[in-house]
Amino acid sequence: xxHQGSCHCGRIAFEVEGDIDQVMECxxxxxxxxxxxxxxxxxxxxRLATGEGDLATYTFNKHAIKHHFCPDCGxxxxxxxxxxxxxxxxAVNVRCLEGVEPGKLSIQQMDGKSF
Ligand SMILES: [Zn+2]
Numbered sequence: 645x646x647h648q649g650s651c652h653c654g655r656i657a658f659e660v661e662g663d664i665d666q667v668m669e670c671x672x673x674x675x676x677x678x679x680x681x682x683x684x685x686x687x688x689x690x691r692l693a694t695g696e697g698d699l700a701t702y703t704f705n706k707h708a709i710k711h712h713f714c715p716d717c718g719x720x721x722x723x724x725x726x727x728x729x730x731x732x733x734x735a736v737n738v739r740c741l742e743g744v745e746p747g748k749l750s751i752q753q754m755d756g757k758s759f
Contacts, residue, residue: 647660649722652719653717656699657692658693659693660689660690660741661690662689667683667738667746669751669752670756671753671754671756674704674711676757678737680720681739683736683738684734684735686731686732686734700712701713708726720740722736
């Protein structure tokens with residue numbers, strides 16, 4: 645099914661296709677601060693309803709993942725990167741999707757702090 649997502653103010657809006665089977669919570673310095681609950685999708689499954697120009701971008705460490713956020717309200721709905729096989733990937737923060745209740749999801753803990 646398609647999930648509708650947005651930042652808080654609506655400047656960033658998007659749709660992402662797929663079933664949310666499992667999400668990941670990472671304890672690294674970046675993910676823990678933002679409170680991400682991440683759901684990984686092939687990049688083409690995410691369709692932006694707003695322009696790329698509305699995305700502010702943060703990168704760190706190896707700068708391999710573009711962590712996007714809203715320049716107005718600060719919400720961070722997704723990041724773009726690559727899977728190990730090189731396929732473009734979207735890491736969706738399910739907290740920014742409509743109708744998703746984090747308490748009902750299967751959350752896998754990832755020890756990103758140790759990477
Ligand atoms: Zn916003």
